Amino acid sequence: MGSTGSGKSVFLASLFKELSTQGKYGFYLDVEEPEKRKRLNHIYSQIITGEVWPPGTRYSEVSEWTFTCCVKTGDLKDYPACQFTYYDYCGGRLTDSSEDPEFDGIVKEADTLLGLLDGQKIYGLMAGTNDFLVSTFVNKDLPNILRKMQSCRVPIHFVISKWDILEKEFSLQEIRKRLLKIPEFAEVIQSRVNTESPVRIIPVSSVGSRFAKLQPDGSMKKNPSAIPHPFLTEVPLACVFPDAFKARIYQLKQEQKLLTKKQENPFEMFFSVIDTIKPILGLGYGVLLNFLPPNYKVAKPLLEKLGEVLDEAVQKGQEAASKRSEKLFKEQINSLKQVKDEETALTHAVDSFLYIQSYLTRDFPESDLSLI
Ligand SMILES: Nc1nc2c(ncn2[C@@H]2O[C@H](COP(=O)(O)OP(=O)(O)OP(=O)(O)O)[C@@H](O)[C@H]2O)c(=O)[nH]1
Ligand SMILES: [Mg+2]
Structure with a gap:
């Protein structure tokens, strides 16, 4: 979700370009329909060539992009691991006050809500310039995003777009402080913290530093000799699966609590017991498999892995975060060697997501808004 001009379509095209080949991330994204792949590639070529940027999305156009996350093994076999469906639309639909059941329906179905905060407007907010843009952001864009988020219980991620124009002058810590x-x-944020729901603020640049320069008149001029180096565009997608899993487990615990009296329900009992004895006995989350409803059952190694995320303690400083990231990197490299079917491909993809998430937390600890 983001107002018009906040960078949604440029982000989508850049994200696809970055992840469409299996490079350092250990997985790649495929778009089944060739027509759609062509459209994304076309938007991307409009970004990197010529003086003008791709046009804004038309009001009536809601585009739905299904990305299959695949893993290519050392012997060049491809295994699909999971799918993401991403919706893009004209930002005016978010900020116009008219009823929009189609848009509301999409928001209700979503497993994660991505709120794109326009980096250019945040620049104005931080630098104290451009009153009009700042007041649009504070009084219109942000309240509309927040209103939609409040109507859902799924994890929310805020993305600060156009990070390239902010990074030299403002830190994420300063921006976070100002937004709060x-x-x-x-x-x-507080309501999410109360329900232990993940909430993040992720700085992203779809083109990277030096590709474009903000002009005094507010336009964005491309630098003809620069090539784009997208920055952290892979992160929001990588956070979806682990955060959604964490949120669902919490939700499940709450539902069970409401349904039955404490201690009478095996699921509830399991959680109360496990929370106490797990650290002592070093019990794994694999035990959870016996208690989860069928549609929550995933492969045991994957559950163990995600369990670690559920348990993840508050990061204690830079050194611990670096060590953790190194460890997850090694695990990700190792699990690629184990891929032999869709199940092991998913385990590896989750390893990759967790590694990506870990370097976000290492480089931007303040991106975790639940630690307020
Ligand atoms: N410097 C910089 N500018 C960007 C970046 N991403 C987008 N822009 C600028 O923001 C403009 C709008 O981006 P779009 O992706 O078209 O915006 P949108 O949110 O899809 O807008 P609507 O389709 O109207 O809702 C682009 O034309 C660029 O000028 C970025 O990462 N860095
Ligand atoms: Mg658009």
């Missing part, structure tokens, strides 16, 4: 001074924003 906006009462509606702080309220939404």
